[in-house]
Amino acid sequence: MLKQIKSDIYHLLHPKMAFFLTSVSKNDKxxxxxxxxxxxxxxxxxxxxxxxxxxxxxxxxxxxTKEFVINIPTKKLLGALWICGKISGRDTDKFKRAGLKIIKAKKVKSPVIDGCVGHIECKVWKTVDAGECYAFFGNVISAYADEKYMRNGLWTKEAEIPLHLGGARIVYFR
Ligand SMILES: Cc1cc2nc3c(=O)[nH]c(=O)nc-3n(C[C@H](O)[C@H](O)[C@H](O)COP(=O)(O)O)c2cc1C
Structure with missing residues (x-):
């Protein structure tokens, strides 16, 4: 029997890859x-x-600053993934708090996170007010992945990329 879903309707579309979204301020923070x-x-x-x-x-x-980077982690960075998803960077250096090392990106000022297996550098060309969120449309400026985990353009099961089911539940792509 099909049950009516009244809350957290978006969970129907999960699991979704959980990643680190990096950005930068006007003064490069x-x-x-x-x-x-x-x-x-x-x-x-x-x-x-x-x-x-x-x-x-x-x-x-x-x-x-109209730019961002998508950084795709593996299971190893799960602890950091929770920290960066629970506290705001307004008054905390989350890189330090979560033990994340940053590297200069290729084409944008937002940093790349060391230890991640895939990165997509984007410049925003359109922003849509989507209710409680902004939907930022990013033109992909550069994209690269660790060849140990991506073969022939596809993730291998060794990548063990975290997939968010909802709430505190994560499964792994295997
Ligand atoms: C697994 C997971 C997935 C999340 N996905 C999103 C998301 O897609 N969009 C969003 O706005 N916040 C999402 N969050 C919440 C933000 O990471 C959280 O509000 C964070 O503290 C914002 O940090 P900031 O204020 O430094 O930008 C997610 C949190 C977790 C733990």
């Missing part, structure tokens, strides 16, 4: 938050959307 709401929307040109709460510091920064 970086931030990171955990994000799961993202999707490709165009292959040619390559465009992705990230959906970010209007209340987050990340939304403020992306609106300021």
């Amino acid at each position: 970086p931030n990171v938050m955990t994000c799961a709401w993202a999707t490709p929307v165009s292959e040619e040109p390559p465009v992705v959307i990230v959906c970010v709460s209007k209340e987050s510091y990340t939304a403020e920064l992306i609106k300021q």
Whole structure:
């Protein structure tokens, strides 16, 4: 029997990959938050959307500098993923708190997170007010992945990428 779903309707669309979304302020101060709401929307040109709460510091920064980086982690970074998803970078250095090392990105000022297996650097070309979130449409400027975990353009099961089911539940891509 099909049961009517009245709350957390979005859980029907999970699991979704949980990743680190990095951004930067006008004066080059970086931030990171955990994000799961993202999707490709165009292959040619390559465009992705990230959906970010209007209340987050990340939304403020992306609106300021119009860029972001998607950093895809493995199981090893699960602890950091929770930390970056629970506290705001407004008054905390989350990189330090979560023990994350940053590296310079190739084409944008937002940093890349060391130990992640895939990165998508984006410049925002359109922002849509989507209710409680902004949907930031990002033109993909550069994308690269660890060849140990991505073969022939596909993730291998060794990558063990965290997939968010909802709430505190994570499963792994295997
Ligand atoms: C697994 C997981 C997935 C999340 N996905 C999103 C998301 O897709 N969009 C969003 O706005 N917040 C999401 N969050 C919540 C943000 O990470 C959280 O509000 C964070 O503290 C914002 O940080 P900031 O204020 O430094 O930007 C998620 C949290 C977790 C733990």
